[in-house]
Amino acid sequence: MRADAARNREKVLSAARELFAEQGFDVPLDEIAARAGVGPGTVYRHFPTKQALFQAVTEARVRTMIESAAAPADDPGAALFAFLTRMAGEAAAKRDLTDAITLPSELLDDLHRALGGLLHRAQGAGAVRADLTTGDLVALMKGMLRSLHEGANPGVLLEIVLSGLQSSRKP
Amino acid sequence: MRADAARNREKVLSAARELFAEQGFDVPLDEIAARAGVGPGTVYRHFPTKQALFQAVTEARVRTMIESAAAPADDPGAALFAFLTRMAGEAAAKRDLTDAITLPSELLDDLHRALGGLLHRAQGAGAVRADLTTGDLVALMKGMLRSLHEGANPGVLLEIVLSGLQSSRKP
């Protein structure tokens, strides 16, 4: 690859990182190109589609998340709670993580599997109500992340979700 | 108004009710017109804008919700929980309610006020954690509704949210 091409590729990635983090997947691609100081055509020389650029920006972060979820832990309940806490913190700071786990992609299957394992182990330890399915947990997490972008207090919201996971309601 | 005009108005409203309920605000207006068996121009003769049509379909339902939230109750905690339960049930069945309370509108202020009152009374009775603000509750509710549309089990999700509202996490 030519030197200027490599330079432009980095400029595009850098601009995409900033704008996807600020505004999520919905930023116009022209805006990314403008921030990078290149034309839209140049973006498409390096990434075949907007989705591909988005993946290039988010894939590593999501994969790190998946790995941290799959890692063994001696307190399964705490591990699940720590994972959700980390997820919330990351999503509150960068809007693109929420889109990355909401838009369809192959990575999602891995994430679901990892979350399923985390949930199962936590349920085995009695730390989380037993009638929760992986699908429920994923949906709950997505809803929580989106609430964060609407200005909810992250700490309070997280506490509510975590305490709600533990047991059924008091009579 | 001419008889055929009145008939068409009803056909448009009926089609809009169905499609907004199924797909939310995002259905193309042309699709609503097609389902009603009229042209797009006819829709605009009766409703100046897509938003206006959406409001015509949802306003009454939202207003009923607000009134039920504002009604006095002898058990404030149960009243708040009942309201959220009803909201979840309604939103699980009809997608447009979620959009109606997410998209900006004047009705939202009323809803926030009603929810704020409900929350305050429940907190006064000690049924809900005291550090929760109205904004937090609204964000939590929106997140819950959206989680429902992602396929979460409504019963389980609702229980999690309600039990989470009550108290902080076990140590």
Add this chain to the structure above:
DNA sequence: GACGATACGGAACGCACGCCCCGGTTGGCA
């Protein structure tokens, strides 16, 4: 320094959608 391959930029295309316009039609009153 010249030349070919490579990359650039931005104008242009296709598409989807909200919204408007106008020639034709229809309803209801005289």
Add this chain to the structure above:
DNA sequence: TGCCAACCGGGGCGTGCGTTCCGTATCGTC
């Protein structure tokens, strides 16, 4: 029944966005 105002349909406009095309500029080599 005839007439006109009200109304209808759908083609068309403007906009925003993802994507593509191509004439031009730039890089790296001989």
